[in-house]
Amino acid sequence: MDNINSNIINVSDISRLRMQTDGEGVTTLVVSVGCPLRCAYCINPFTWDGTCEKSKKFTPEELFEVLKIDELYFLASGGGVMFGGGEPLLNYEFISEFIDKYKSRGWKFYMETSLSVPLNNLKKVADKIDMFFVDTKDMDKKRYEIYTRGDYDLFIGNLKYLVDTLGPEKIIARVPVIPLLHKDKEYEENVKALQNMGIKRIDVFRYVYPESRKSLSKTALERREEFEECLKKEKYID
């Protein structure tokens, strides 16, 4: 999945007036549909499991009309728009066009991404984004691929590209402690690996262990079960 229709973004939610959660000042989060990863404890599986029923498609002009409601807050606080998902870099052409059109408004543009996309997607928007919040999942290739079913080499290559071209000061790495997969040693290894790349802003957080499976779709539940079977096979758990 390289990208989605260039002039349209499919959005499942727009969350307004967020403070100190993503980026500086007041931000509005745009949650786009679609993700190449299959994280076992994904908090937004509707973005990839086919159960999203309430999404809406926007052109850049239509999205601007919705977001500009909060322009005064953005300008007064130094805030702006956070593109999240799912994986926002699947919409790199839309986001690139949107920022080119509206950057003169003085808004900031942030992105929360897993970086699991072709490098070309990242190159098109990298220097237009004020701050990247990178969901790192795991810095170990085997654990990363067990947890996400994604391509570790793609992720790590993109992270290196960002560090080399933008500098580490434009990156905040989000490091999860993942139930069953991580004990203290693993997440400490992950933090160290990021520090060795020169990344200084590292935000460690713990996934709340997902007790209830009732709300999961069949697809998301099967993915979680497959992950747990894999952990047994690889002797991470008994």
Ligand code: SF4
């Ligand atoms: S990157 Fe992982 S957690 Fe985020 S939406 Fe995709 S599958 Fe879910």
